Amino acid sequence: MKNLKHYREQIDKIDSQLLQLFEQRMEVSLDIAEYKKEHGLPIFDPKREQEKLDALNQPYEAKLYSTIFELSREHQEKQAKIVKINKKRILVINGPNLNMLGVREPEIYGSKTYDDLVKFVHSIGKEIGIETECVQSNHEGAIVDTIQEAFGNFDGIVINPAALTHTSVAIYDGLKTVSIPAVEVHLTDVYKRAEQEGEEFRKVSYVSRACIKTIAGLGFDGYAVALREILGVISE
Numbered sequence: 001m002k003n004l005k006h007y008r009e010q011i012d013k014i015d016s017q018l019l020q021l022f023e024q025r026m027e028v029s030l031d032i033a034e035y036k037k038e039h040g041l042p043i044f045d046p047k048r049e050q051e052k053l054d055a056l057n058q059p060y061e062a063k064l065y066s067t068i069f070e071l072s073r074e075h076q077e078k079q080a081k082i083v084k085i086n087k088k089r090i091l092v093i094n095g096p097n098l099n100m101l102g103v104r105e106p107e108i109y110g111s112k113t114y115d116d117l118v119k120f121v122h123s124i125g126k127e128i129g130i131e132t133e134c135v136q137s138n139h140e141g142a143i144v145d146t147i148q149e150a151f152g153n154f155d156g157i158v159i160n161p162a163a164l165t166h167t168s169v170a171i172y173d174g175l176k177t178v179s180i181p182a183v184e185v186h187l188t189d190v191y192k193r194a195e196q197e198g199e200e201f202r203k204v205s206y207v208s209r210a211c212i213k214t215i216a217g218l219g220f221d222g223y224a225v226a227l228r229e230i231l232g233v234i235s236e
Contacts, residue, residue, distance in 0.1 A: 025068070026075050033076035043076050087131050088234055090227060091154040092121050093146055094136040095162035117220060124224045128231055140168055147174035156230035157182040158223060161207045165190065168206055175210035181233045182211045183226040189217030 033043060049069050056062050094114070097104055102113035118134045125132035133154075137143050143164070150157060157180050161171055165186070175182050190202045208214045213229055215222045 022068075026072065029072045029076055030079055033079060037080065043073055043080070087129065088155045088231060089131045089133070089153065090125065090156045090158060090230055091146070091150045092132055092134045092223065092227075093143060093157060093159040093161075094134065095143060095160060095164045096138040098160060098162055099136050099138070112220065117223070120220045121223050121227070124227050128228060130227065130231055132227070140164055140170055143168075144170050144174040147171070147178055147180075150180055151178040154180060155234045156180060158185055158226040158230060159183070159207065159211070160185050160187070165205045165207050166201045172206040172210045175207065181230060183229050184208050184211040184214040185222045185226040186214075186216040187219055187222065191216065 035041075036043060052069075053062050053065060056065065094117075098117075099114045101117060102111055114136065121132050121134055135146050137146070143161070147157070157175070159171075159175075159182055161168060161184070164171055165184070184205065184207050190205075193199065193202055205214065212233060213226075215225050215229070218225060
C-alpha cells in the first residue's frame with residue numbers, strides 16, 4: 001500500500017528534474033540577453049511574456065510562469081551589470097580638423113568621414129570586448145578637460161592630437177597627470193610627411209612622450225592597432 005513517504009519521494013524526484021530544467025532555462029536566458037544586447041533590444045519583452053501566459057490553461061500555471069519570467073529578467077539584468085563593471089573602457093580622443101575627414105585633403109586622408117571613423121572604432125571595440133567612447137574637439141583646453149575627466153572613468157586612452165601633436169605641452173601634462181595608459185595614433189605617417197614636405201615641425205611630438213606607443217600611417221586601422229595595444233596593457 002502506498003503511503004505518504006512514497007508520494008513525497010515522487011515529488012522529490014520531480015522537483016529534482018524541475019530544478020535541472022530550470023537551471024538550463026536560466027542559462028539559455030543569458031544567451032538571449034547577449035543576443036538582445038548585440039541587437040539593441042530591451043531585456044523586458046512584455047508582448048512575448050503575455051503571449052506565453054495567454055497560452056496557459058490553469059491559473060497556477062500562469063502564476064508559475066510569471067515568477068519564472070521575473071527571475072529570468074533579474075538573472076539577465078544582474079549578468080548585464082557584472083559584464084558592464086568588468087568591461088574595460090577606452091576613451092578615443094580626436095583633435096583639430098579630424099571632424100572634417102572626407103573634406104580635408106582627401107588625397108592624403110581619404111574620402112571616409114569622421115562618422116565613419118567613429119563607427120569603425122566602435123566596431124573594433126565590440127569585436128575585442130571593450131567599451132569605447134569617441135570625443136572630438138578643435139580646442140586644446142577642451143581636450144585637456146576631457147583627459148582630466150577620464151580619470152577614474154576610463155581604463156585607457158587612444159589619442160590623435162592632430163596638429164596639437166607638435167605644439168601642446170598642456171596635453172602632454174594632462175596625460176602625465178591622470179596616469180592613464182595612452183597610445184598616440186595618426187592616420188598618416190607624420191614623420192614621413194615631415195621629410196617629404198619639408199615640414200620640420202612635424203618631427204616633434206610632445207604627446208608621444210606621455211604615451212606607451214605611437215602608431216602612424218595605417219589610416220583607420222591604426223586605431224584598431226592602438227585599441228588592441230591598450231587592451232593588452234590594461235589587461236596585464
